[in-house]
Amino acid sequence: xxxxxxxxxxxxxxxxxxxVVLLVTPGIRYGIDxxxxxxxxxxxxxxxxxxxxxxxxxxxxxxxxxxxARLIMDNLLTSVKVVSLDRTAxxxxxxxxxxxxxxxxxxxxxxxxxxxxxxxxxxxxxxxEEVTNLLQTRVDPAGLLGVQSRPMGANLVxxxxxxxxxxxxxxxxxxxxxxxxxxxxxxxxTADDIEAVxxxxxxxxxxxxxxxxxxxxxxxxxxxxxxxSEGKGNYPFVIYLDRPDDAVLLFNNxxxxxxxxxxxxxxxxxxxxxxxxxxxxxxxSHSYDLLVSFIPISKDNLDNETLQTIQEIYATxxxxxxxxxxxxxxxxxxxxxxxxxxxNNVEYLPKTSETETTESWLQRACGLQSAPAIxxxxxxxxxxxxxxxxxxxxxxxxxxxxxDLKTVLQQRLPVKVSFVGESSIPARxxxxxxxxxxxxxxxxxxxxxxxxxxxxxxxxxVGAIMLTMGSEVLVTIGIASGLRQTIGLAEIAAVLAVIGTxxxxxxIITDEVLRRGLPKAGPRPMSLSGRIxxxxxxxxxxxxxxxxxxxxLFFVGYGAMKGFAIVMIxxxxxxxxxxxxxxxxxxxxIVSRETAKAEKPQVKAxxx
Amino acid sequence: xxxxxxTKHLKPRQMIAIPLVLAAVFAAVFLIRGVPMSIEFSSGTMxxxxxxxxxxxxxAVESALSTVLAADVKAVITQDSAAGTFxxxxxxxxxxxxxxxxxxxRTMAQFGIQTTPEFYAIEPAISQTYLRGxxxxxxxxxxxxxxxxxxxFRHRIVGIMLPCVALNMVWALxxxxxxxxxxxxxxxSGFLLMIxxxxxxxxxxxxxxxxxxxxxxxxxxxxxxxxxxxxxGTSLVxxxxxxxxxxxxxxxxxxxxxxxxxAGDLFxxxxxxxxxxxxxxxxxxRKEYYVxx
Numbered sequence: 090x091x092x093x094x095x096x097x098x099x100x101x102x103x104x105x106x107x108x109v110v111l112l113v114t115p116g117i118r119y120g121i122d123x124x125x126x127x128x129x130x131x132x133x134x135x136x137x138x139x140x141x142x143x144x145x146x147x148x149x150x151x152x153x154x155x156x157x158a159r160l161i162m163d164n165l166l167t168s169v170k171v172v173s174l175d176r177t178a179x180x181x182x183x184x185x186x187x188x189x190x191x192x193x194x195x196x197x198x199x200x201x202x203x204x205x206x207x208x209x210x211x212x213x214x215x216x217x218e219e220v221t222n223l224l225q226t227r228v229d230p231a232g233l234l235g236v237q238s239r240p241m242g243a244n245l246v247x248x249x250x251x252x253x254x255x256x257x258x259x260x261x262x263x264x265x266x267x268x269x270x271x272x273x274x275x276x277x278x279t280a281d282d283i284e285a286v287x288x289x290x291x292x293x294x295x296x297x298x299x300x301x302x303x304x305x306x307x308x309x310x311x312x313x314x315x316x317x318s319e320g321k322g323n324y325p326f327v328i329y330l331d332r333p334d335d336a337v338l339l340f341n342n343x344x345x346x347x348x349x350x351x352x353x354x355x356x357x358x359x360x361x362x363x364x365x366x367x368x369x370x371x372x373x374s375h376s377y378d379l380l381v382s383f384i385p386i387s388k389d390n391l392d393n394e395t396l397q398t399i400q401e402i403y404a405t406x407x408x409x410x411x412x413x414x415x416x417x418x419x420x421x422x423x424x425x426x427x428x429x430x431x432x433n434n435v436e437y438l439p440k441t442s443e444t445e446t447t448e449s450w451l452q453r454a455c456g457l458q459s460a461p462a463i464x465x466x467x468x469x470x471x472x473x474x475x476x477x478x479x480x481x482x483x484x485x486x487x488x489x490x491x492x493d494l495k496t497v498l499q500q501r502l503p504v505k506v507s508f509v510g511e512s513s514i515p516a517r518x519x520x521x522x523x524x525x526x527x528x529x530x531x532x533x534x535x536x537x538x539x540x541x542x543x544x545x546x547x548x549x550x551v552g553a554i555m556l557t558m559g560s561e562v563l564v565t566i567g568i569a570s571g572l573r574q575t576i577g578l579a580e581i582a583a584v585l586a587v588i589g590t591x592x593x594x595x596x597i598i599t600d601e602v603l604r605r606g607l608p609k610a611g612p613r614p615m616s617l618s619g620r621i622x623x624x625x626x627x628x629x630x631x632x633x634x635x636x637x638x639x640x641x642l643f644f645v646g647y648g649a650m651k652g653f654a655i656v657m658i659x660x661x662x663x664x665x666x667x668x669x670x671x672x673x674x675x676x677x678x679i680v681s682r683e684t685a686k687a688e689k690p691q692v693k694a695x696x697x
Numbered sequence: 698x699x700x701x702x703x704t705k706h707l708k709p710r711q712m713i714a715i716p717l718v719l720a721a722v723f724a725a726v727f728l729i730r731g732v733p734m735s736i737e738f739s740s741g742t743m744x745x746x747x748x749x750x751x752x753x754x755x756x757a758v759e760s761a762l763s764t765v766l767a768a769d770v771k772a773v774i775t776q777d778s779a780a781g782t783f784x785x786x787x788x789x790x791x792x793x794x795x796x797x798x799x800x801x802x803r804t805m806a807q808f809g810i811q812t813t814p815e816f817y818a819i820e821p822a823i824s825q826t827y828l829r830g831x832x833x834x835x836x837x838x839x840x841x842x843x844x845x846x847x848x849x850f851r852h853r854i855v856g857i858m859l860p861c862v863a864l865n866m867v868w869a870l871x872x873x874x875x876x877x878x879x880x881x882x883x884x885x886s887g888f889l890l891m892i893x894x895x896x897x898x899x900x901x902x903x904x905x906x907x908x909x910x911x912x913x914x915x916x917x918x919x920x921x922x923x924x925x926x927x928x929x930g931t932s933l934v935x936x937x938x939x940x941x942x943x944x945x946x947x948x949x950x951x952x953x954x955x956x957x958x959x960a961g962d963l964f965x966x967x968x969x970x971x972x973x974x975x976x977x978x979x980x981x982x983r984k985e986y987y988v989x990x
Contacts, residue, residue: 128773128775128786237822238822239819239820239821239822240819240820241743241817241818241819241820242817242818242819245817247743247819510747512747512775512776512777512784513775513776513777513778514773514774514775514776514786515774515776522943522945525942525943525944525945526943528942528943529938529939529942529943532938532939532941532942533934533935533938533939536931536934536935536938537931537934537935540927540930540931540934541931544927578882578883578886578947579882579883579886582883582886582887582890582951583886583890585890585935585939586889586890586893586894588935589890589893589894589931589932589935590893590894590897592928592931592932593894593897593898593928593931593932594897596924596927596928596931597901597924597928600923600924600927623909626904626908627900627901627904630845630846630849630850630900630904631896631897631900631901633845633849634842634845634846634849634896634900635893635896635897637838637841637842637844637845638838638839638841638842638892638893638896639838639889639893640841641834641837641838641841642834642838642889644834650831650834650885650886650889653886653889654889657893
């Protein structure tokens with residue numbers, strides 16, 4: 090029998106094999122309903138300040154508002170926008186992308202206006218939606234993961250991320266993407282100067298993997314770099330991401346007794362100074378400050394002097410970070426700090442491991458990304474390419490670190506985000522549900538088989554339909570897994586739809602081939618291939634229509650609908666391109682064998 | 698019984714009247730009873746418990762609270778693997794006042810949970826923007842479908858297919874209203890599925906009536922209808938199997954939509970669309986003698 094040499098059948102076999110391979114590796118990625126995931130609550134730290142303007146706003150000239158917005162933006166390094174303007178009272182409400190105290194704001198706007206009120210933890214719906222969309226793009230750029238979010242409380246957003254390592258989710262969701270670069274403690278570049286983020290590079294040198302994230306800087310930014318780096322060859326170019334300049338960092342004063350070389354603590358600047366000694370024949374050494382407030386405390390009790398310092402600082406900072414875990418400080422200490430900053434604004438930052446050096450721990454606490462020395466060849470030049478680099482112990486960790494950094498820089502947020510809580514949730518439907526689905530699928534297949542048998546009375550056709558159904562499910566799920574689409578409830582529905590429309594179309598083909606109930610079928614009976622062609626006209630029209638509908642759904646739709654659309658488009662394409670032609674071939678083989686059998690005696694009779 | 702009886706004996710006008718009357722009944726049911734919105738589509742309250750020593754029974758909490766609050770409740774157990782403790786996130790469609798909060802805490806005490814939870818007001822997970830997007834998706838997909846069937850069949854009359862599909866949605870909404878089932882993400886998937894299924898039967902009918910030659914239009918319709926009933930029949934049987942075997946509310950919602958939608962499809966395709974197309978082909982025939990190739 091030549092059926093197995095037929096191209097369409099071989100194509101089907103090949104695609105099924107590919108699907109099996111894709112199901113084994115990379116394998117099915119289940120949705121949150123089936124596999125569980127993490128639930129993350131983020132706080133969007135915007136505040137709304139109402140300011141009495143000094144200049145009267147007349148007509149369409151909103152320049153005074155823009156001036157104030159720019160001033161706040163430049164000072165607080167965050168986004169600012171006007172949410173409302175009251176022309177009669179000449180006041181305007183600004184949304185500022187971080188929390189800020191009224192004293193700080195008053196000192197920034199100085200004589201341009203007067204701060205009437207400031208409301209922390211308030212965010213406009215528009216900004217909240219913008220931030221939510223950006224965050225969703227960070228964790229789920231292609232929309233295949235099926236991340237769900239919902240606004241909660243005044244300024245919280247709840248995210249549900251299926252099967253993602255909580256640490257990774259934290260790295261992607263919890264960072265604002267506020268980049269700053271300093272030369273000699275002077276701000277040179279900010280995230281606004283970034284035009285594009287290039288593709289990451291990873292190089293291995295003796296077991297250490299060094300990654301680089303190249304940034305393209307705007308012409309304006311390059312000029313600023315040129316001016317600032319003039320004559321500063323070998324000076325460090327210090328790059329921070331999300332520098333906690335609104336926090337005070339408390340560390341155990343024991344740290345000062347055992348300082349590694351190159352690290353000093355400056356009591357008046359209240360920060361650490363890192364000195365990089367000259368490398369490769371350069372004798373001069375340069376240093377830079379970690380631009381965050383560090384205060385040494387004793388781990389057992391806070392003396393009055395330190396407490397007073399912290400209280401003074403509280404006027405300008407609004408949260409505190411302990412360098413160490415909860416147990417590294419006595420309750421007495423943490424309690425009195427909590428009394429000043431309130432419990433929600435106290436965080437802990439322990440070393441990642443025993444082997445982490447003090448220097449890298451401090452740098453991590455400040456959000457310092459890298460501090461390369463400026464090569465003397467480029468100092469003073471308008472350089473448009475800047476790299477952020479770092480190194481990790483394994484290729485995978487270097488790659489994920491670099492790609493997360495890239496994502497965060499590409500999707501910068503207009504407001505500061507912070508973690509409120511994160512917990513893992515078990516599968517909602519679980520294994521019992523999977524078993525139920527399996528039971529139902531088997532029962533449905535049997536029921537369809539019985540119906541088909543009752544109609545056609547041909548076991549071979551029933552077999553062919555079942556086989557095609559099975560291969561279609563296999564191919565759909567296989568290719569979906571290959572595309573890294575998460576399989577959740579909506580996607581299971583799409584697979585059901587694929588089976589449903591699949592059976593439909595096979596019935597159309599079978600009916601055409603068997604030519605039931607149409608006695609006066611034109612002037613002469615049509616050939617078998619002609620009849621199959623007719624059936625395919627219906628099927629292609631139906632498939633084109635459904636794909637058109639699903640494609641719009643994919644482009645406009647919401648998370649779960651996207652998954653549904655993708656899986657169903659895969660299924661329909663697989664069906665009309667691969668399984669349906671193969672089925673047509675199988676059915677015509679069955680039918681022509683039957684007619685050949687039936688016609689044989691007649692032919693013999695005619696010959697006699 | 699001859700299931701194609703109407704194709705031989707009814708006038709197009711009569712064929713069209715039957716599905717319109719039935720659709721009106723379902724529309725009335727929908728308008729009178731309404732369809733409740735699920736948690737994904739409505740605002741409400743999120744109640745969170747943390748640092749529980751034992752994992753609570755989410756199903757029991759759900760049923761107890763939904764009775765007490767007389768609202769839809771969804772409970773999810775959370776886990777803090779570092780601390781080894783459990784938590785409970787309860788979402789309800791009801792905005793809770795102090796009284797409601799107290800009721801929640803009293804009910805939770807029955808489960809041995811005495812701690813005070815945090816209460817947050819929550820907005821719909823499907824925000825207004827997304828809903829607007831979804832509306833656009835449906836409108837655009839109808840336009841896209843219209844364009845494709847126009848290209849394929851080259852008769853303006855095929856546009857009648859789209860109201861027929863839309864009427865199936867009326868049946869499905871009526872079905873949801875009848876059983877007071879929620880409109881949720883699962884029902885939304887059901888609607889999409891149903892659109893796919895019903896387009897197929899409508900195209901089968903149109904193909905047989907407008908593009909095929911040989912025989913009377915009414916005979917060709919009867920032939921197509923036998924295939925069409927088989928198609929819808931297998932889909933309905935599958936749905937019923939799934940509904941009997943899987944006891945999951947989302948699946949039940951999805952299957953309800955499909956069952957009513959497909960039942961409606963039997964009428965909206967083979968009476969409404971069929972009636973209009975028979976009227977059209979018979980009028981064409983009268984206008985000019987229809988030559989078959």
